[in-house]
Amino acid sequence: MGLIPDETISEIRERADIVAVIGQHVELKKAGTNHKGLCPFHQEKSPSFSVNGSKGFYYCFGCQQKGDVFSFVMEYEGKSFVEAAESLAGQLGIIIPETGVSSEQTALRRSEKSQMLEINELATEFFRAQLLGPGGEKGRSYLEERGIGAEQSEAFQLGYVPEEWQLLTDFLQARGADLQVAERLGLLKRNKSNRHYDFFRDRLVCPIANTSGDIVGFSARSLATGDAAAKAGGKYVNSAESALYKKSKQLFGIFQARDAFRTAGYAILVEGNFDVIHLHEHGFGQAIAPLGTAFTDEQALRIKRLVGQAILLYDGDRAGRAATLKALQVLLAQDVSVKIATLPNGEDPDSLVGREGPEALSQLLSRAQPAIEYFIHEVWVRADRSTEGRARTLNEAAQVLRSISDPTQRDFAVGTLATALGVDEATLRRGLRRALQNLRERQSSHKNPQRPQGAPTPDNGNNNGEIAPRRPPPELQLDIICILAEFPELLAEAETQDVLSYLTDMRLRDMYTAAKEGQPMLSVTDDPGIARALLSGAFAGVTSPSHCLSEAAGTLKSAQRKKELAGLQKKIEEAGRRGDSELERQLIREIMLLRKQVD
Numbered sequence: 001m002g003l004i005p006d007e008t009i010s011e012i013r014e015r016a017d018i019v020a021v022i023g024q025h026v027e028l029k030k031a032g033t034n035h036k037g038l039c040p041f042h043q044e045k046s047p048s049f050s051v052n053g054s055k056g057f058y059y060c061f062g063c064q065q066k067g068d069v070f071s072f073v074m075e076y077e078g079k080s081f082v083e084a085a086e087s088l089a090g091q092l093g094i095i096i097p098e099t100g101v102s103s104e105q106t107a108l109r110r111s112e113k114s115q116m117l118e119i120n121e122l123a124t125e126f127f128r129a130q131l132l133g134p135g136g137e138k139g140r141s142y143l144e145e146r147g148i149g150a151e152q153s154e155a156f157q158l159g160y161v162p163e164e165w166q167l168l169t170d171f172l173q174a175r176g177a178d179l180q181v182a183e184r185l186g187l188l189k190r191n192k193s194n195r196h197y198d199f200f201r202d203r204l205v206c207p208i209a210n211t212s213g214d215i216v217g218f219s220a221r222s223l224a225t226g227d228a229a230a231k232a233g234g235k236y237v238n239s240a241e242s243a244l245y246k247k248s249k250q251l252f253g254i255f256q257a258r259d260a261f262r263t264a265g266y267a268i269l270v271e272g273n274f275d276v277i278h279l280h281e282h283g284f285g286q287a288i289a290p291l292g293t294a295f296t297d298e299q300a301l302r303i304k305r306l307v308g309q310a311i312l313l314y315d316g317d318r319a320g321r322a323a324t325l326k327a328l329q330v331l332l333a334q335d336v337s338v339k340i341a342t343l344p345n346g347e348d349p350d351s352l353v354g355r356e357g358p359e360a361l362s363q364l365l366s367r368a369q370p371a372i373e374y375f376i377h378e379v380w381v382r383a384d385r386s387t388e389g390r391a392r393t394l395n396e397a398a399q400v401l402r403s404i405s406d407p408t409q410r411d412f413a414v415g416t417l418a419t420a421l422g423v424d425e426a427t428l429r430r431g432l433r434r435a436l437q438n439l440r441e442r443q444s445s446h447k448n449p450q451r452p453q454g455a456p457t458p459d460n461g462n463n464n465g466e467i468a469p470r471r472p473p474p475e476l477q478l479d480i481i482c483i484l485a486e487f488p489e490l491l492a493e494a495e496t497q498d499v500l501s502y503l504t505d506m507r508l509r510d511m512y513t514a515a516k517e518g519q520p521m522l523s524v525t526d527d528p529g530i531a532r533a534l535l536s537g538a539f540a541g542v543t544s545p546s547h548c549l550s551e552a553a554g555t556l557k558s559a560q561r562k563k564e565l566a567g568l569q570k571k572i573e574e575a576g577r578r579g580d581s582e583l584e585r586q587l588i589r590e591i592m593l594l595r596k597q598v599d
Contacts (some may be wrong), residue, residue: 004085004096004414005097006083007578008085008089008094008096008097009085010095010114011094012069012070012085012088012089012092012094013068013069014093015094015115016056016069016088016090016091017053017198018051018053018056018058018068018069018072019035019051019053021072021073021088021091021513022037022051022058022069022072023035023068024077025040026038026040026049028051029047030218030273031050032048033052033054034051034052034053035050035051035053036048036049036050036051037049037051038264039060039062040067040126041060041063041065041075041076041204041262042062042065042262043262043263044519047103048060048062049061049062049070054066056069058072067355069088070084070085070088073087073088073303073347074175074342075305076258077211077212077258077306078211078254078302078303078305078306079211079305087212090274093213099263099277111242112128112181112243113244115177115178115181116181116242116244117214117215117244118177119172119177119178119182119185119187119359120173120185120207120214120215120216120217120218120244121215121490122171122175122177123168123172123182123187123215124157124159124207124215125206125216126159126161126167126168126171126172127158127159127160127161127200127207127218128157128158128159129159130160130161130162130167130215131153131158131159131160131204133506134210135162136160136162137538138160138162138202138223139158139160139204140160140221141161142223143158143204144203145280146274146350147278147281147354148274148277148278151451152280153279153283155217155256155280156206156207156253156256156277157207157209158204158205158206159204159205159207160204160205160223161198161200161201161202161203161205161220162201162202163202163224163228164198164199164201165197165198165201165388166196166197166198168187168188168200169188169196169197169198169366170186172187176495179196181563182196183196183588184240184242184243185217185240185245186199186217186239186240186242186243187199187200187218187239192281193233199237200218200237202218202222202224202228202232203221203222203223203237204220204221204223204224205218205219205220206218206219206220206221206252206273206277208238208239208245208250208252208258208291209254209255210250210255211254211255211258211302211306212255216239216245216250217238217239217244217245217247218239219236219237219238219239219252219273219292220236220237220239221235221236221273221274222234222235222236222237229263236292238274238291238292242398246298247292247293248289248293248296248299249296249298249299249302250291250299250361251288251289251290251291251299251302251303252276252288252289252290252291253273253276253277253280253287253288253289253593254281254288254302254306254352256285256485257280257285257286257287257288258306258356258562260284260285260286260287260500261306261307262307263285263286264285264286265307265309265339266286266307266310266311267286267287267288267303267306267307267309267310267311267363268284268286268287268288268308268310269287269288269289269290269295269303269310269311269314269327270287270288270289270297270312270313270314270320270349271289271290271314271315271320271348272289272292272348272350272549273289273291273561274350275287275289275348275349275350276288276289277343278349278350278353278354278363279349279350281351281426282357282358282361284358285362286307287313287349288303293416293492294323294326295323295326295327295330295331296330297333297334298328298331300330300333300334300336301332301334302592303331303334303336303482304334304335304336308336308337309336309337309338309339310331310336310337310338310339310342311338311339311340311341311365311368312324312327312331312338312339312341313343313349313365314327314330314343314453314578315343315347315348315349316342316344316345316346316347316348316538317346319347320343320348325396325399325400328340328374328375328403329399329403330402330403331371332371332400332403332404333403333404335406338370338371339364339368339369339370340368340371340373340374341364341367341368341369342364342367342369342374343364347394349361352364359435370398370423372400372413372416372417373418374574375396375397375400376416376417377483381569394431394432396430397417401413401417401432405487414428414429414432426488430486430537430540431537434537437531437532454598472529473505473507473530474504474505475554476552476555476556477502477503477504477505477508478505478508478533479531479539479548479552480494480499480502480503480508480549480553480556481503481508481511481521481530481534481540482533482534482536482538483511483539483545483548483549483552484515484549485521485534486537486539486540487539487545487549490516490545490546490549491515491516492548493546493550494512494549495516497549497550498511499549499552499556499576500512500551500559501559502553502556502557502562507525507527507530508530510524510525511524511525511530521534522534565591568590568591569591571583572584572587572588574589575587
């Protein structure tokens with residue numbers, strides 16, 4: 001869905017009864033010209049949430065949340081503006097026209113989406129009936145083994161499908177459903193004879209609801225054993241991607257968790273469906289999970305809109321810790337306040353609660369560490385102390401820190417990490433810059449494999465797509481810039497030694513001048529070779545950087561004087577040929593003076 005026309009937005013706003021929309025979620029009572037109720041956005045005992053129906057506006061005197069019918073749906077259901085408009089339009093029977101699409105096509109697409117929702121509801125009804133019926137013993141036994149009772153089974157509308165090939169197909173056909181639409185939803189497949197058959201077989205089925213409670217897809221766990229398990233096609237399978245279901249955007253348990261988000265003030269992010277259900281069973285109703293894929297920006301944004309804070313509670317094995325680090329970066333990039341609760345090695349949330357009870361998990365959550373604190377104590381401190389191990393961990397730190405979008409928070413995080421490591425911030429920042437540069441180079445190498453010999457270089461917009469190779473700067477001059485980049489406190493000493501006068505490469509002169517003015521050296525160059533040299537840390541381990549600077553400056557000074565001597569010698573020879581003895585004597589005096597300086 002692209003841009004929604006202004007007139008359609010106005011029509012939705014005019015026709016939507018804000019009291020009715022909010023009243024679906026909040027108990028409102030008439031209070032003069034307004035309606036009042038308990039605020040859905042924060043905990044309170046006395047109602048301070050006011051809705052003005054005539055003006056289409058709400059306001060909470062407790063937490064200052066305010067807005068119109070669109071902002072309520074966005075805030076309460078964690079939707080974008082377009083999603084909120086679509087939801088309200090659907091309730092009101094308003095068709096939102098799509099850019100470049102005829103009204104007939106739009107109506108057909110809306111009709112198909114409605115059919116998809118209806119078929120998913122029918123499938124949920126079927127799966128649920130199978131679980132509770134005489135053929136559902138296998139599914140009920142599995143739930144009993146996992147410690148999941150009737151209440152949560154009902155809350156998540158759990159179902160079961162026996163090991164049959166056409167039970168759902170026959171059910172949908174009997175209900176008059178369009179089997180082609182069911183096929184597009186991934187509920188049905190076709191065999192070689194072009195006949196439909198059921199996709200889910202011998203599985204415990206978990207319906208996936210969006211924030212409005214609509215069933216958009218299914219996630220099903222195989223209950224097959226032995227040889228049948230190997231043929232089942234994976235322990236978990238999900239619905240096919242469709243107009244309703246995008247796996248990267250959905251979170252399992254998000255609809256069931258909404259009320260708990262407001263009570264607890266944070267989400268618990270776990271790895272699997274049954275981790276979610278089991279935690280809900282034991283009172284942790286704010287638990288949610290991605291659907292078997294890497295955690296995404298869209299999922300993090302949904303959490304941000306709905307609750308804004310999250311505790312990561314991934315499995316306590318190596319894979320779980322790696323997934324924690326990746327999810328952590330995604331959440332930080334979306335400005336979600338995130339903490340990490342660390343499970344013992346080999347433990348998962350389900351097993352911990354099952355063995356030690358909910359109190360143990362409550363204590364674990366209460367000890368959850370802020371993101372950087374977790375990184376310091378659980379990643380850095382436990383890192384391999386070898387050079388390679390520390391470099392690898394520094395790369396991880398660079399990835400985490402660059403994910404923090406707020407500059408103030410990022411600076412605070414760097415300071416915290418530097419304090420914990422016992423190093424000054426400047427040293428740490430240099431190490432992080434090198435790690436980040438190495439990371440970028442690896443990523444660039446992965447995306448752009450080495451070109452065959454003779455292949456053209458990439459086009460940068462110059463010389464008809466051919467880039468003339470850049471002349472590398474004089475090595476000794478570059479060494480001086482690298483020393484000053486690594487040890488900026490030597491800049492005053494460089495000034496005393498008049499280093500700028502020995503820098504003949506304009507790129508290096510500009511970088512030196514930038515440093516004098518308090519700017520980053522890399523901000524004034526786009527030469528990758530120079531940038532790579534600065535970030536390499538070639539002088540990081542020298543015992544006397546001041547001596548290195550003096551040695552380099554002295555060598556450059558001597559080279560410059562020798563060049564001047566050669567020039568004067570040439571002038572003397574020219575003066576002699578012309579017979580200008582006076583100039584010849586003057587130039588000889590200058591050479592003698594200059595030779596004393598060189599020697």
